[in-house]
Amino acid sequence: MLTRMLCIVTLSSFISACDSEDLETANFGSSLYKNDYTLINATNSEIDFHMANTEIAGDERDVSSNKYYIETLASGDEPTTIRHEHNVGYKISFYVQEHSKASRHHKKQFKVKNDQDYHFIAWQEQDALRLSLMKNQTNNKPDFFAVRFLATESMTLMVNKQPLIMAKGEISLWRHVDDCNDDIKINDETLSICHTSYGNSYTFVIDKSGIKATINE
Incomplete structure (x- = not known):
């Protein structure tokens, strides 16, 4: 933080005194470009989460570097939940890696919106990591x-006795149910959500065996 404060001088000295990453994220106390990210591990492994802003020119950084571990x-x-300060108008690289097996990893870039919080979810497709x-x-x-769902495989749910067809990696629209132990089914088996509470919103990461993670919105 001290480095960024010292950058408040003339434009010429600002550029010379600060490295590119300071320039891209420095907003001197403004909350405009800070979003909260909830990290969720819906895999069967221990997972490292990384995030890296792209450079001013939009070039990608090596998000797998330990510098961007969070x-x-x-x-x-x-x-x-962590708070991340992003640069204006550019994408963020998101990266997940199995903690004990660096060769098992996955990354994506997203252009985030200002003043919008996000969920950063690690999940798996058989043995492959996804995010x-x-x-x-x-x-x-x-x-x-x-309720809404993130499906880690293609599947069909029954919600309120109506089919909800989900593609792998798809996020559903919201549904409202009033029976926590009967209104949602996978393969004719009840998907119980009785660990949740009336009047609230939840996202469920699911596969055909059931719930992998519950996200309280």
Whole structure:
């Protein structure tokens, strides 16, 4: 933070005194370009999470570098939230890697919006790591559970006795259910969400065996 504060001088000295990463993210106390990211590990492995802003010219940084490491979550850990300051108008590289097996990894770039929080989700497709970025949203309705799903494989759910066809990696629209133990089914088996509460919104990372992670919106 001190480095960024020292950059507040004339434009010429600003450029010479600060490295490119300081220039791209320095906003001198403004919250405009800071978003919260909830990290979720929906895999069966311990996962390292990395994030890196692209450079001013839009060039990609090596997001796998330890410089851009932010957190490690074991399988089944509670989600954790971090705040990241992004540069204006450019993308962020998101990267997940198995903690004990660096060759197992996945990355994507996204252009994030200002003043919008996100979920940064690590999941797996059989043995391959995948990641998704989704907006933090709510769709609360009194006396109902507001639910949406991220499917890690292609599947069909029954929600309120209506089919919901999901492609792998797809995020569904919101649905509202009022019976936590009967209104959602996979392959005729109940998908219980009775660990949640009425009047709130939840995102579920799912596969055909059930819920891999619950995200409280």
